[in-house]
Amino acid sequence: MDSNPFTFECHATDGQARAGVFHTPHGPIPTPIFAPVGTQATVKAVTPAQLEELGAHLVLSNTYHLFLRPGPDIVAEMGGLHRFMNWPHPILTDSGGFQVFSLTSMRKLDEDGVTFKSHIDGSMQRLTPEISVDVQQKLGADIIMCFDECASPYDRDYVERAMHRTHRWAERCQQAKTRPDQALFGIVQGGVFPDLRQQSAEWIAAQGFPGHAIGGLSVGETKAEMNHMIEVVNAVLPPEKPRYLMGVGSPEDLIHGIWRGVDIFDCVLPTRLARHHAAMTFSGRLNLMNAVNARDPRPIDENCGCYACRHYTRAYLRHLITAKEILAATLISIHNLYTLEELVRQARQAILEGRYQAFAENFLANYRPQPENKSRPA
Known part of the structure; x- marks a missing residue:
């Protein structure tokens, strides 16, 4: 070595x-x-x-x-x-x-x-x-x-x-x-x-x-x-x-x-x-437990190439969640991890091409973050 x-x-x-x-x-x-x-x-x-x-x-x-x-x-x-x-x-x-x-x-x-x-x-x-x-x-x-x-x-x-x-x-x-x-x-x-x-x-x-x-x-x-x-x-x-x-x-x-x-x-x-039924996307979090997903034929993210999005619908994932099937955690975990891996892959490519600032600004302009807890000790 x-x-x-x-x-x-x-x-x-x-x-x-x-x-x-x-x-x-x-x-x-x-x-x-x-x-x-x-x-x-x-x-x-x-x-x-x-x-x-x-x-x-x-x-x-x-x-x-x-x-x-x-x-x-x-x-x-x-x-x-x-x-x-x-x-x-x-x-x-x-x-x-x-x-x-x-x-x-x-x-x-x-x-x-x-x-x-x-x-x-x-x-x-x-x-x-x-x-x-x-x-x-x-x-x-x-x-x-x-x-x-x-x-x-x-x-x-x-x-x-x-x-x-x-x-x-x-x-x-x-x-x-x-x-x-x-x-x-x-x-x-x-x-x-x-x-x-x-x-x-x-x-x-x-x-x-x-x-x-x-x-x-x-x-x-x-x-x-x-x-x-x-x-x-x-x-x-x-x-x-x-x-x-x-x-x-x-x-x-x-x-x-x-x-x-x-x-x-x-x-x-x-x-x-994922174990709490939330999917990460490039625009924000999606709660798959919501009833609106019960008849939704779309994947979690139509622009995502992960295994879950290539093969399963929001309706199916919500069914797994309500039926308490452990496959739900696996599929949503795969999607969430893929989302972050894809994000850093795209960030890396943007750096290599000298356009990271534009990439970051575009992502942040289209992303809805979770509300921040602004409380702090006196």
Whole structure:
């Protein structure tokens, strides 16, 4: 294997938007890219063959959940995540930090790590930077993440403390990592505070990571605040390395993120919406449970080339939903994932052709976003 199996090539830029390729041991990742989330080593309701057909190149799995069940040793014994879940292409694992810190009443934080209560059986568990890296090395993903502390975005004192702890933990993650066939990404924190975001980006960029992630966004701040933080961070992060915006996946957020120089996205949104009967389209969301669809012979989207839209009507999908057939979740998930993969494919082509601004403006002019929750702490 090449001494450095991870290289990033930028093939074109259009403003801050860029089209490139991130090379990994399990194949190239064309960027910008959206990664479906396979939390427990499976993208819910969708098979790997279906993911390949809809054009996915990268899948994310969750360290926290696989740490608890079935456990990293079992995954390692089965040949690692790629063999375990039968996905031969690149895989990214998060560190478990976001899930642990979301267990507000079930965890205790200290400088060394976090002790938390399992949501499965109530047992007490422990994650530290070293344990997180060890688990991810046993899982065997191509891209792994530093263990970080994701703080509420508006509490400046806490955000600053969490940022510095994230930096200290990043150093420990680097020291713990031993596998050369995995790329460890550092994570930028700092809430909604531009000076903290800049400070964190500068520190993380100086550590020599092969790629960088932007964490702590899409956690309650406004869209405008999120986009501003992306701008601040990407003005600092080195352009020769990939940038990953963690946990963001609505169509308009992908468009804005790409516009500001983001390369990699992931989110549970497309499959979660599918299980709640909502379809994503280039014009907005469609609730397939609505009675108006009962006799509608059209596909979800007449301009969509996914398996569901090529073969099934809105009437059939609504029937599956009302009959509580699990095929509904599969077909709508396929459509939603295809929609986001097609969106980043079109965005990439627009960048290569030097017309991304026009592409983005046209998309946003025709897209109806969901109402934004504008409440924020005083």
